[in-house]
Amino acid sequence: MDADVIVVGAGPTGLMLAHELALAGARVALLDKGPGRTGESRALNLHPRTAEMLALRGMLDGAEEQARTRLETTHFAHLPVPLTLDGWNSRYPYQVAIPQAEVEKVLEEHLAALGVRVQWDAEVTGIEQDDERVRVQAGGKWIEARYLAGCDGGRSFVRKELGVDFPGLDARWFGTVADVVLGVTGEGIATTWDTKGSPRMRPDGSFANIFPIGKESDGVYRIFYSVADQVIDDQRAKVPEDEVIAVIQDFYGAETEVKEVRWGSRFSDASRLAEHYRIGRAFLAGDAAHVHLPLGGQGLNTGVQDAMNLGWKLAAEIAGWAPEGLLDTYHGERHPVGAGVLTNTRAQVALGQKGIEHDALREIFAQLIKLPEANRLLGGAISGLSIRYDLGGDEPVGSRLTDFALPDGRWAGELFHQGHGVLLTTRTELVAEAAPWTGRVDAVEVPQLPDLAAEAVLVRPDGYICWVPGTPLVEALHRWFGTP
Ligand SMILES: Cc1cc2nc3c(=O)[nH]c(=O)nc-3n(C[C@H](O)[C@H](O)[C@H](O)COP(=O)(O)OP(=O)(O)OC[C@H]3O[C@@H](n4cnc5c(N)ncnc54)[C@H](O)[C@@H]3O)c2cc1C
Structure with a gap:
């Protein structure tokens, strides 16, 4: 075999997956x-999770x-009431504002x-299994491996070649x-990075939003815009520079000087979810498995988290x-x-539509998200902090381990650097x-487990709790970490 796993696509999902596999000693192409x-x-x-x-x-x-x-904070459908991120006991209750290219570099x-x-x-260009x-x-x-991971983006060749259905909604916007x-x-x-920036909306539904994303004052700006009723037949076609310049000057004044258009890309409200994430020896992750409008900035985040979930399992195999x-x-x-993620982005698309009824919906929603529980619920969904897997047990089983300081000055999260499972216990x-x-599994004795009414937690390499006392520990170790 040329490799243990062939990962197709070196976007954020493929890079993270390759990292998880290599960390566990697997040979990756x-x-x-x-x-x-x-x-x-x-x-x-980067969202908090x-x-x-x-x-x-x-x-x-x-x-x-x-x-x-x-x-x-973050937002839901750009409603005027922000979603707070501090209700989930995260060490990072904020969004890290960083361009995708920099994340990929790291x-x-x-x-x-x-x-x-x-x-x-x-x-x-070809797959057999x-x-x-x-x-x-x-x-x-042709190269050969035991497993294949399609992290090759929304138009995934891997997904199509393996005949996986991708049901959902076509682009309308x-x-x-x-x-x-x-x-x-x-x-x-x-003048400062702010994903809400200074959006300029027009009654016909067109808008533009521009804000600086470069380092210091190097003049690099990101613009998002939509031209009313514009239909893009070929989303892959190069965005004409003169269109970008015309939109900027139309919305922000003819005096605005556009020195360079570095790159441009189209996006849409198409939303689709792969029917199967596993097809025999092949897996789909990231945009190859799910596409949606980038509202709330969840695509890269979901892909990286897919990779964290799949990586240690594939490495264990x-x-x-x-x-x-x-x-x-x-x-x-x-x-x-x-x-x-598709549900929340579709709801945001519905809230963003023009019309008296949609305006009414926005008004009601804006009132609802002033309620702390509603705000927390949506903030938890967008940030990924509320994700809980059904691992067959009551809370906190299935939830993420919230980080806490250890007596030796480290954080519990640092115990996961090797990509192993971790048992934290007072016994x-x-x-x-x-x-x-x-x-x-690395077993570590701690004087206490803050925020957990338990004397021990077994945590998977991806940071999710898979056992607390109530059933025998060895049973859980066998279930998640195999026979020793
Ligand atoms: C305008 C816009 C704004 C966005 N904003 C956010 C945001 O703020 N937050 C957020 O989380 N997400 C955002 N997203 C979504 C995010 O960019 C994607 O979800 C993310 O890039 C998905 O990563 P990926 O690695 O799964 O796929 P991709 O980044 O698409 O990478 C796929 C890789 O596969 C390669 N590839 C494709 N086909 C093949 C093949 N046949 N053989 C070999 N290689 C192949 C490609 O060259 C590419 O490098 C935004 C998207 C858009 C369009």
Whole structure:
């Protein structure tokens, strides 16, 4: 075999998945059809749950260094009442404002430190699989591995080639995003990064929103706009520079000087979810599995979290200790999360539509999200902090471990840097019980477990609690970490 896993696509999802696999010692071939990193950037944020996950692997500091700012709140359908992020006991109750290209750079550096480099100019054009292996045609030659992960974006070749249905809604509304360098700036252009910025809305439904995203004052701005009733037949066609310039000058004044249009891209409200996340030896993750309007900035975040869920399970299978059925829990856990993201973005699309009834809906919703519980509910969904998997137990089983300080000055989250499961307990005898699983589970005695009414928690490598006392610990260790 040429590799244990072939990961197709070196966007944020593929990079994170390759990292998780390599961290656990799997041999990864990470293929991308592009000629190299383009620096084109779509997503602009890390939500708190993604920040927590990057922190679990020691990668958040690098991202925070590149962050332009922190945004304390988020929004639902751009309603005037912000969603707060501080009701979920996260160490990072804010959005890290950072262009996607910088996130990819951080992930790529960590991956390189594990000895894995992206193979560019390697377009996957053929896939075969049987009970033993997958074969992938890339750049004209066939390579072989035990598993395949399609992280190849919304138009996923892997998904299509494997015949996975992608039901959902076609595009009815189109928007454009572009990064531009401005010289003279017109009146009303935001001077600080703010995803709400200074949107300018027109009664016909068109809008523009521009704000600086560069480092210091290098003049780089992001513009989002939509032209009323514009239908884009080919979303892949290059965005004409003169269209971008015309829109900027139309909305922000003819005096606004556009020195350069760095890149542009179309997006739409199409929303689709892959019917299956697993097809034999192949898996789908990230945009290959779910697409939706980037409202609330959830796409990259969901993809990175898909990768965190799949990575350790696939690595366990390759290492030979995965318990029966572990790999299938990837679809079981992440498909409902993808469906939830589609639901909330579709609701936001509905709220954003023109018309007297939609205005009424917005008014009612704006009142509702002033209620603390409603605000927390939506904030939890958008930020990913409220995700809870059905792992067959009462709270906190299935929820994320909230981080806390250890007596030695470290944070509990730092115990996950190796990508192992972690047992945290106040009872010495439980540490001994977990000893046969050393190398898969790190058992750590702690004086107390803040926020948890339990003497112990078993936490999976992705940071989700899979056991608290009530049933025998060894049963849970077998269920999640196999036979020692
Ligand atoms: C305007 C806009 C704004 C957005 N804002 C946000 C935001 O603020 N927050 C957020 O979380 N998300 C946001 N998103 C969504 C986010 O950009 C995507 O969800 C994210 O890029 C998905 O990552 P991915 O790795 O799954 O796929 P991609 O980033 O699409 O990467 C797929 C990779 O696969 C490669 N590939 C494709 N086909 C093949 C093949 N056959 N062989 C080999 N390689 C292949 C491609 O070259 C590419 O590098 C936004 C999207 C848009 C359009």
